[in-house]
Amino acid sequence: MKRSIAFEIKRAFLNWTFCAxxxxxxxxxIGHVVMVAAPYALSESWNLWRSGAGGTYPPSLYSAWMGVTxxxxxxxxxYFLLPLLACIPYADSLCTDLSTHYSNQLICRMGRIRYxxxxxxxxxxxxxxxxxxxxxxxxxxxxxFIPALWPEPAAQIFPxxxxxxxxxxxxxxxxxxxxxxxxxxxxxxxxxxxxxxxSSFSIHNRxxxxxxxxxxxxxxxxxxxxxxxxxxxxxxALSPYQPYPSIYSVVVAIGILLLLIPNFITLIKGRYFEDV
Amino acid sequence: MKTPxxxxxxxxxxxxxxxxxxxxxxxMYYVNxxxxxxxxxxxxxxxxxxxxxxxxxxxxxxxxxxxALFTIDEYQHRFGKIDESVLSQNQTCDTxxxxxxxxxxxxxxxxxxxxLCLYSMQQDAWVNGVDLLLYMPLNKxxxxxxxxxxxxxxxxxxxxxxxxxxFGFNDNWxxxxxxxxxxxxxTYPNKVFIALGLPEPTSSFSxxxxxxxxx
Amino acid sequence: MKKxxxxxxNVPPPIIWRSIYWDIQRGFSDNIPLGxxxxxxxxxxxxxxxxxxATGDAASLSDEHAFxxxxxxxxxxxxxxxxxxxxxxxxMIDMTWTIPLLCIAFMACTYISKDRKGYSAQxxxxxxxxxxxxxxxxxWLTVIVVLFYGSIILVSSLIARTIxxxxxxxxxxxxxxxxxxxxxxxxxxxxxxxxxxxxxAALTGGCMAMTLSxxxxxxxSYLAFIVLMIASSxxxxxxxxxxxxxxxxxxxxxxEGFTSAFGIAECLLLAGIFIFAGLLFVKRTxxx
Numbered sequence: 192m193k194r195s196i197a198f199e200i201k202r203a204f205l206n207w208t209f210c211a212x213x214x215x216x217x218x219x220x221i222g223h224v225v226m227v228a229a230p231y232a233l234s235e236s237w238n239l240w241r242s243g244a245g246g247t248y249p250p251s252l253y254s255a256w257m258g259v260t261x262x263x264x265x266x267x268x269x270y271f272l273l274p275l276l277a278c279i280p281y282a283d284s285l286c287t288d289l290s291t292h293y294s295n296q297l298i299c300r301m302g303r304i305r306y307x308x309x310x311x312x313x314x315x316x317x318x319x320x321x322x323x324x325x326x327x328x329x330x331x332x333x334x335x336f337i338p339a340l341w342p343e344p345a346a347q348i349f350p351x352x353x354x355x356x357x358x359x360x361x362x363x364x365x366x367x368x369x370x371x372x373x374x375x376x377x378x379x380x381x382x383x384x385x386x387x388x389x390s391s392f393s394i395h396n397r398x399x400x401x402x403x404x405x406x407x408x409x410x411x412x413x414x415x416x417x418x419x420x421x422x423x424x425x426x427x428a429l430s431p432y433q434p435y436p437s438i439y440s441v442v443v444a445i446g447i448l449l450l451l452i453p454n455f456i457t458l459i460k461g462r463y464f465e466d467v
Numbered sequence: 468m469k470t471p472x473x474x475x476x477x478x479x480x481x482x483x484x485x486x487x488x489x490x491x492x493x494x495m496y497y498v499n500x501x502x503x504x505x506x507x508x509x510x511x512x513x514x515x516x517x518x519x520x521x522x523x524x525x526x527x528x529x530x531x532x533x534x535a536l537f538t539i540d541e542y543q544h545r546f547g548k549i550d551e552s553v554l555s556q557n558q559t560c561d562t563x564x565x566x567x568x569x570x571x572x573x574x575x576x577x578x579x580x581x582x583l584c585l586y587s588m589q590q591d592a593w594v595n596g597v598d599l600l601l602y603m604p605l606n607k608x609x610x611x612x613x614x615x616x617x618x619x620x621x622x623x624x625x626x627x628x629x630x631x632x633x634f635g636f637n638d639n640w641x642x643x644x645x646x647x648x649x650x651x652x653x654t655y656p657n658k659v660f661i662a663l664g665l666p667e668p669t670s671s672f673s674x675x676x677x678x679x680x681x682x
Numbered sequence: 683m684k685k686x687x688x689x690x691x692n693v694p695p696p697i698i699w700r701s702i703y704w705d706i707q708r709g710f711s712d713n714i715p716l717g718x719x720x721x722x723x724x725x726x727x728x729x730x731x732x733x734x735x736a737t738g739d740a741a742s743l744s745d746e747h748a749f750x751x752x753x754x755x756x757x758x759x760x761x762x763x764x765x766x767x768x769x770x771x772x773x774m775i776d777m778t779w780t781i782p783l784l785c786i787a788f789m790a791c792t793y794i795s796k797d798r799k800g801y802s803a804q805x806x807x808x809x810x811x812x813x814x815x816x817x818x819x820x821x822w823l824t825v826i827v828v829l830f831y832g833s834i835i836l837v838s839s840l841i842a843r844t845i846x847x848x849x850x851x852x853x854x855x856x857x858x859x860x861x862x863x864x865x866x867x868x869x870x871x872x873x874x875x876x877x878x879x880x881x882x883a884a885l886t887g888g889c890m891a892m893t894l895s896x897x898x899x900x901x902x903s904y905l906a907f908i909v910l911m912i913a914s915s916x917x918x919x920x921x922x923x924x925x926x927x928x929x930x931x932x933x934x935x936x937x938e939g940f941t942s943a944f945g946i947a948e949c950l951l952l953a954g955i956f957i958f959a960g961l962l963f964v965k966r967t968x969x970x
Contacts, residue, residue, distance in 0.1 A: 208901075215905065232498075243655040249502075261772040264916045268909060271775065275908070279901060335494045338502040343658065344594040345587040345651040348770075354635025358592035398795055398900045402788070409784060413777035417730075422635075434772045436635025 192309070195301040199313035202284065209280035209317055216269070216276055216325035223257045223265040224332040231255055232336035248346030252339040253365045257329040258372060258431035259350040269325070270430045274405040277318040277380035282387030282404075283397040285310055285457075290395055295466055307461030311385055311454055318384035319377045326373050341365070350432035356439040372431040375446065379429055382449035389453035392460050506657040509649075512664060515572065518581065520659045521652055526575025527615065529583065531650055531661045532622065534567040535672035536629075536643065542566070545669070546605055546624075553600045561631035563643065564601065566672070567650065567663070570622040573615035584611040588627040589660075590648045591639065601626040701809050705818035706825055712796065713789050713826075720785055720830055724837050727758045727778055732841070735856050748847035752865070752873065753857025754838035759880060760861050761928020764918045764938070775915055779928060782830060786884055787891040787907040790823055791900035794892055816896075816964045820957055823888045831881050863935040872934055875942040882949040883926035887911075889953045893960035896967075923949050 203209060231237050231250040241249050253259065260266045269276075288294040288310075298306050342349040342362050351361035351368075361368040383404035390403045412424045421427060422437030423445070510516050513532060518525035542564045543549055565588060573579045584597040599611060606623050613621055634640040644666055653659040710717065731754050761779045797805075797819075805815050839850055848854055851873055853866040868876075887907065894903035914924035918931060918938075925931050926945035933939035 211902075243503075248655045262767040262770045264767075264773075264913065267773050267775070267916065268912050271912060272905070272908060275905065279905075331491060335491060335498060338499045340502060340655075341505065343651070343654045344589050344592050346654045347594070351592055353591065353593040353633050353637065353639060355592070356637075358637070362592055396792065396796065398792055398904075401901060402904070409777065409781065413726075413781055416777050432772065434774060436637075438636045 192305055195297075195305045195309040196312055198301075199309040200316060203281040203313040203317040204320075206280070209321065212276050212279040212321045213324060215272075216321055217328060219265050219269045220257055220325035220329035221332065223260070223263060223269075223329055224336070226265065227257075227260055227263050228255050228333040228336045248343060248348050249340060250337050250348070251342060252330075252334050252337050253342045253361075253369070254348050254350065255337050256333040256369070258326065258369065261350060261430070261432040261434065266430075266432075270426055273322060273376065273380070273429060274383050274408045274425065275402065277322050277383045278387045278401045278404055280317040280321055281314045282318065282384045283391070283401045284314065285388050286391040286395065286397050286400045289391060289466070290397075292466060294464075298464070303461050303464055304458065307457050307464070311388060311457055314384040314388055315381035315450075318380040322380040323373055323377050326376065330369065330373075339365075352433075354436035355433040356437050356442065369431065372429070375442065376429050378443070378446040378450065379425055382446055382453070385450055385453040385457070389456045389460075392457075503656040505655075508657055508659045510659075510661045512661070514661065516652065516659070516661060517574075518652075520657075525579070525581070526573060526577075527579055527581045528572045528574055529581075530570050530572070531663055532568040532570060533672060534565060534648070534663055534666055535669045536563045536565050536666045537669050538563060541669050542626075545672075549601065550604065553598075561640070563629045564598075565627040565629060565648070565666070566605075567625045567627070568622060568673070569625055570620055571613060571615060572620040573617055576617055578614060578616055580612050580614045582611045583613065583623055583625060587651045588648055589651050590643075590646055593629070593633060593639070594651070595627050595629065597625050598628045601628075697809055698814060701805065701814055702818045702821055705805075705815075706822045708801075709789075709793055709819075709822040709826070712793065716785055716789055720782065721833070723781055723785075724758070724833055728754055728837055728841055730778075731757045731860070734860060749842065749854050749856045750846055750848050750852050751835070751838040751842035751850045752852060752868070753846075753854055753860070754841060755834060755873075755877075756853075756857055756861050756863060756865055756929055758834055758838075759927070759929045760863065761930045762915050763930050764936075765916055773916060775912065779915070780911065783884060783887060783911055783924065783927065784908070786823075786827060786830070786888045787904060789826060790819075790888040790891040791895040791903050791907075793819060793822070794895040795900040798896075812964045812967070813961050816960055819892060820889060820960075823892060824885055827881055827885045827888060831877055831884070835877065861929075863930055865929070865935050868934055872942070875946070876929070876932065876934065879932075879942045879945045879949070880927050882946050882953065883923055886923055886949040886953040886956065887927075889956040889960070893956045893963070896960055896963050920944075920948065923952055 231241070237250070240247055243249050257263070257266050257269060285294070285307075288297070294306065301309070342351070342365050344362060349361070351358040355361075357368055357371060360371070386404045386407070387400050391400050394400050394403070408425045412426050415421045415424045420437075422433065422435030423441065425445075427433070427435050428437050428442045428445075508520065513530055515528040515530045518527045518529060537545065539549070539562055546566075567588070569583055571581055571583060584599060584602060587594050587596050597611075602611065602625065603609065605626055608623075613623065615621060629643065631640045639646070647665055648663045650661040650663060651658070652661065731749075735749060758778060760776070762774075762776050765773055767773070797815075802815055806812050809815065842848075842850055851870055853868060858864055858866060887910075890910070891903050891907045894906055897903075898906075910922065911924055914922035915928075918925060920940065923945075926940055926949060929935060931939050933941045
């Protein structure tokens with residue numbers, strides 16, 4: 192099993208689509224540091240704010256990293272593209288393997304369950320990497336420019352309002368809040384990758400397979416728009432700045448279900464897979 | 468031979484990674500130390516707080532006396548009818564009004580003016596400022612400023628609105644009376660606040676405001 | 683012998699029209715699910731409009747309960763107000779504006795990518811013209827976009843004629859209150875020009891997606907389109923042409939908006955550039 196996982200992980204990471212997706216994420220992350228964090232830290236026009244003049248609270252790491260700047264074009268683009276970026280590296284690999292019958296070669300050598308299980312694991316790891324690495328790079332890079340001033344609700348510059356999930360955690364343990372949301376993004380990225388893999392059995396177009404989670408997220412966003420449950424749409428729920436209220440346990444449960452169901456379907460279908 | 472070359476690459480990369488991580492850590496340390504140290508200064512209910520903590524020229528001291536949470540009906544029963552235009556905003560959702568009794572004492576030799584409506588009420592992630600539309604009729608004032616003569620102490624009632632929709636799906640609204648509030652006077656560079664504790668029952672809240680004239 | 687007016691000197695006219703017709707027909711049949719999705723989208727948007735005026739605040743703001751086709755069209759094509767990051771408010775993308783554009787771009791990208799793997803070799807070898815193959819795609823895209831916006835007008839008119847209770851293309855208080863846009867001064871020719879602008883702008887976006895799909899593949903093209911779309915909604919500038927598909931940023935409803943005539947001219951120019959770039963690229967590519 193270890194060898195098959197290693198083989199799939201090598202295929203997942205040593206390909207140009209992974210590099211391209213990661214580069215897009217890193218471009219957004221580093222661009223955000225250049226456009227938002229660096230001006231806050233270095234620009235003359237923000238000098239007065241940095242000194243806390245007039246009782247205003249200076250920019251803090253917890254109000255300036257990519258996940259919380261809801262007014263930044265780069266943040267919006269990153270979270271909007273998240274379902275697509277997560278699937279670009281390796282989520283269409285099963286579709287490609289099935290259409291080229293390369294899966295037969297691999298199944299002969301490693302067995303059905305091993306093949307599909309290692310495919311799922313490699314896809315999840317590559318999807319998580321493409322999303323989590325840019326977030327961490329942006330967080331660390333922002334921390335190199337802006338001090339980690341403790342968040343204060345009265346300062347009115349921090350994104351967590353009392354209607355947000357884990358708002359209390361944000362003001363008591365902001366690093367933990369950041370880690371929780373990065374892990375939530377990782378969970379959903381893995382789920383999106385798994386969803387693409389599971390859809391490869393019925394959809395034979397690579398592009399459509401890659402786009403399936405994105406299409407579902409957009410549909411959820413459209414259907415829930417304007418309703419009380421708007422915060423549960425994946426694109427809204429994953430954003431640490433949380434534009435709409437939601438419930439943490441429900442968001443996590445949806446993520447786990449989105450991860451488990453496609454995995455389960457893939458393994459069941461894979462167990463009885465025959466390509467004659 | 469391959470193995471020593473590969474080992475040297477791994478060692479070099481590891482050393483580079485360690486150097487890079489150290490540089491980042493050093494930079495973060497520098498950035499965080501360059502910011503002024505952040506102290507948290509708290510006071511209790513009935514403590515007199517000098518406004519020199521906020522404004523170095525001020526001779527005024529303030530003290531929070533007591534506070535309670537009222538529903539709209541309780542508020543109107545106790546403090547009088549709320550104007551229709553203000554009420555219509557509050558009637559679209561479940562509303563509570565936090566009323567804080569605060570006194571201001573002028574310890575200086577000259578007449579001084581202060582605005583007690585500048586301070587925010589906070590509980591966990593919730594924060595709000597004084598509702599001026601309620602403040603004016605409640606204190607029979609024309610504006611938020613109060614003028615104090617030397618050694619004059621005056622008490623005012625500060626109303627803060629709380630709405631259920633501010634808490635979304637969280638259950639903080641149900642347990643609103645079970646968590647302490649704080650009155651935040653300043654957030655930066657030091658946090659100065661008055662820890663108000665838990666709200667008292669509305670029945671024991673005394674709405675009389677006192678004005679002690681200068682001697 | 684009559685001089686051939688075909689795009690390629692070697693291709694007789696009947697084959698050209700047959701090829702274009704067949705490509706368009708094939709495009710429709712291959713994209714039935716998406717076509718249905720767009721129809722469902724129009725129905726859902728109209729339904730949302732009707733539910734909102736029946737139950738929402740707009741009903742209490744206006745004494746009149748009539749609405750017109752223009753109100754429904756304004757509701758669907760409203761888009762977003764200009765966003766200013768200075769105030770640091772949360773920037774939200776309106777899905778009602780986004781979804782048709784995403785669908786159009788998707789159809790443009792997939793049709794190219796599917797064809798490149800299979801049919802293009804057959805079509806090019808039969809018609810002996812790569813340019814014809816791509817031209818048929820752009821024409822198919824034009825038909826799709828015109829049909830989509832035409833459907834919006836048709837469905838809106840049907841609903842307004844049935845239960846609206848007022849002139850088809852007159853602004854009502856219901857619509858103005860619902861969209862928070864004052865389009866009461868719009869005349870019929872303004873509406874016509876506006877819809878031409880929407881069609882041309884969406885078509886330009888589709889041409890861009892199609893051309894990029896030829897060069898960098900469907901995924902890269904779709905990614906670039908989404909980034910352009912988000913940028914267009916975030917920034918208000920003449921250079922981001924997808925702005926022109928929003929009523930809220932048009933000079934008919936806001937003083938600092940884009941004029942329809944300028945938008946049409948710019949989009950036609952850009953569409954021409956994208957089509958030319960695509961045709962140039964396709965002439966150099968071997969599909970066999």
